[in-house]
Amino acid sequence: MFFELIATFAAGIGAAAAVVALAHMTGGxxxxxxxxxxAGLAMLAYAIWSEYSWAARTAGTLPDGVEVLVEIPETRPWKPxxxxxxxxxxxxALDRAGVQSNPEAPGVLLADVYLFARWNPPARLPQLxxxxxxxxxxxxxxxxADPSQAAWRSAPEDDPLLEALCTS
Structure with missing residues (x-):
């Protein structure tokens, strides 16, 4: 977050410097x-770009075998x-490379799901x-030890995790 603040200020200072240089070249x-x-417009534009590109930039840094399952868009009244x-x-995101099966429990898979949120550290959530x-x-x-002891919850038909693991 600190680096984004510095980048926002740098965008504003850079835009102001460019306009001052342009004013100097045109004789004031x-x-x-x-x-x-x-400066204000550049800082606002950078902040909006940074917010909107966060998901794509973060997903782009994921290792091979990890794929994004669901993106959750939000609206905020203070961001019109x-x-x-x-x-x-x-x-x-789902770590496809780390999916494991148990021969003693056919049809049951163990997968790591990662939850990413803006301004929060990622959370790893192992799922059966x-x-x-x-x-x-x-x-x-x-x-x-015994998948029948798990607290199973039925999933909706359009559950993205089940769609990703069970239809491929």
Whole structure:
């Protein structure tokens, strides 16, 4: 967050410097308010770009085998541009490379799901997925030893985790 603040200030200072240089080259024909106006617009533009590109930039840093399952767009009244184009502030990713199966429990898979949220550290959430019964459960020691001991919850038909694991 600190680096984004520094980058925002740098964008404003850079825009103001460019306008001051342009005013100097034109012999001072630009109005005096153009430098602070350019700085403010540049800082606002950078902040909006940074917010809207966060999900794509973060997803781009994920290792091979980790894929984004769901993006969650949000709108905020204090960010009126999000009312026009909602901003992705959270997403869920699946580590496909780390999916494990248990020969003693056919149709049950163990997968790591990662939850990403703007301004928060990522959270790892191991999940048991029962493809045959379309259910999922959080991992516990008892559930790892015997999947029938897991607290299974039925999943909706359009559950992205089940769609990703059970239809491929």
């Amino acid at each position: 024909r630009l109005p005096r308010y153009t430098a602070p106006a350019a 541009w999000t009312l026009v184009v909602p901003q992705v502030t959270r997403f869920m 997925v029962d493809c045959l019964n379309r259910a999922r459960a959080e991992v516990s020691e008892a559930a790892l």
